[in-house]
Amino acid sequence: MTAPLPPSFSGRLRELTSHRATWPLLALAVILVVDGFVAPGFFTIRIVEGRLFGSLIDILYRAVPTALVALGMAVVIGTKGIDLSVGSIIAVVGATIAWRIQEGDPHFVILLTALGVGLLCGLWNGFLVAVLDIQPIIATLILMVSGRGIGLMINLIYGGTNPSFTSPLLQGLSVGSIGLVPTRLIVFAAVFVALWLLIRRTALGLFVEAVGGNAAAADLAGVRSRLIKYSAYLISGLCAGWAGVILTADTHTSDPVSVALYIELDAILAVVIGGGSLAGGRIYLGMTVLGALVIQTLTTSILMSGLPPEYNLLVKAVVVLFVLLLQSNNARNAVLALVRRRKR
């Protein structure tokens, strides 16, 4: 083999531009800088009524449900799958919480029930994908379509309205704070660390990536690919379950029709902005959270900028497209070639 070429400045630059964190971070920075100009005091963080307060905190706070769902999605996408049912899982979890509160269950039990429902949904998806071998997009579409209906039917058990409830435990986990820090951020950090340990400090991550990269090869190398796929949907169900607890406690009502609408798309986008490929084979947990932050920062910025909310989705789509173009080697090279031709 020939000796490696010595590193040069342009080589370092290439290394930097090809590092997967560079472009999403840059995108986030640009959006934040624009915000700084548009909204004075954007970066100020104050302490109001014993808790942190400010736009940046607000972004982190609001990003938690999407980021949670996106973490599970990252694992599923790592197996070359996809989970479209996460929004519906949140709806079912929300309906279950409202129903059990109505029934007077202890709130700690309700929390476990809610997470159990998320897990159960993951069990169903995993059964369709890993056991029956249905294509993930179709398999999870089934729950995506039926989940919100199931939520409405659970509401019917006690009259079909969207009753509001109070629960110190659940609301404490969602909108409360420990010291200065919102509880949901702490819970999110705990979930992230736990998942990271599970993926990177056991061999599960490698197995997931092996299955996503080439299931036949993984099988021959002794990976039980069905079990691995199954576990990915369980993780996704559990993450969506947590997001369901937070969102339901936040609105303290069960609203299966509109809760977490399109969250699956935001989650998929977060994974993709984080450098994950829908072709599977790679999991980037940290980058996925960064992706979720980019999306939430964007949403918040559009709302703050005073643009009519009708523009929200379109502007978001344009910016996301731009971030993805930045990440695409082909697009970057095409632009560079164009610039060079101009110079000549």
Place this chain on the structure above:
Amino acid sequence: MADTSTPRIELLGVSKSFPGVRALENVELRLNAGEVHALLGENGAGKSTLIKIMTGAVPRDAGEIRLDGRPVQIGTTADARALGISTVYQEVNLIPTMTVTKNLTLERQPRRFGLISWRRARALARQRLKRLNLEIDTEKPLGSYSVAIQQLVAIARALEDDTRVLVLDEPTASLDATETELLFQIVRDLKASGIAIVFITHFLDQVYQIADRISVLRNGRLVGTGPTAELPRLKLISLMLGRELGTVEAHLASHASLASGEPVLAAKGLGRRRTMAPFDLSLRAGEVVGLAGLLGSGRTETAKLLFGAIRPDSGELVLDGKPVPHNSPRQSLRSGVAFCPEDRKAEGLLGELSVRENIMLALQTKRGWLRRLGRDEQKRLAQEMIKALAIATPDAEKPVGQLSGGNQQKVVLARSLASQPKVLILDEPTRGIDVGAHADVVRLIRRLCSEGLALLVASSELDELVAVSDRVAVLRDRRKVGEMAGADITRENIIRTIAGR
């Protein structure tokens, strides 16, 4: 050059670097019209890169290409095709689920009123196949035909009326002897029509059968070129390896002493309907058992039945004297049986993952998901394997998909070795591997064997089987038809058994 006529195509002073690797340095290649020119070299010598430059798939850093004496610009594969330079790549890149007609007319469908005219497409497809004397049903999906037929279809697609240069990258890698002869007949016809043909292969026999001239690359440089008659086999091999051949020849003589003792792994009436008739086979420690047979005779099926990748419906498998009830790849690995698949792209490689991750995977599944190998341990293991198998990679973190074919094969082999097996099943371990790597692999097999490993080697290369095996089991039509040991293992004997005479 003594030759007075203008070469059909000339590559002059071609250089190319990839990040961290100099792939080609100042390479020259001259092809005359109506000649078959063998391009040889070890894995990573630069053959594929040179071909890709010639066909516009990769831009060159320096150098010039002349076609019939005129300098030409080849920036894209479309440029190359327009100039009459066609390629059939090593891995057949047709679409198996589409019909033969669709595959053949994919790039240029005949149209009628703006719509595709399938009647004319069929006629065109048949006409293209006719040039190769191939008569098959063009409406069946390509995937329903054998690899050999698919290879011929790929050639039919590459050939245009105005093709001047045809590149065949390992066209015979998965063909048996009859199919190879069929292909060579076609190559001779094409040659007679004045096409210059580049023929890349690892089978030296075939080079002497078909090539008029030979060029040899080593480490990105041209180290020799000349008429086939002036390059005898030993000289050729030492050019490719850059060293004398004593080490390569040695293994041919060193048949290990026959192993005795209880078999480590034994199949008793193991079989599966429509896949493989029940067979008995035993592997002993320190012994290499060869598995011979034509393409489709059940070599891969036998190997997979032993490994548990195909579930048997009759018979039993005995490991260390104890029957294995429900075998699976995972269980096999755990009890010390490793398997190296034939089709590395479909069943071996995890292309996105690094060399390190690919190597450690089987050992990790053996340990289970909770007992993860430490990062330092992984690195040490990867380095050890890279060194032991001479895997050409700048570092262990490179995605394995970016390595050359032979090195990918070595990585898959390294994976099964890293799982520390007692029994190693190799399905075509040297498919697509060059002489140097071949020697590395064979030496490794011998060393492992002397350390007490039991080996099963399935191969379509009889010479290889004769060279390494202590015993050979012969298969025909998915049935074990014979077994021979020691001095009885000869090429002629195996062929006679396959033929059933």
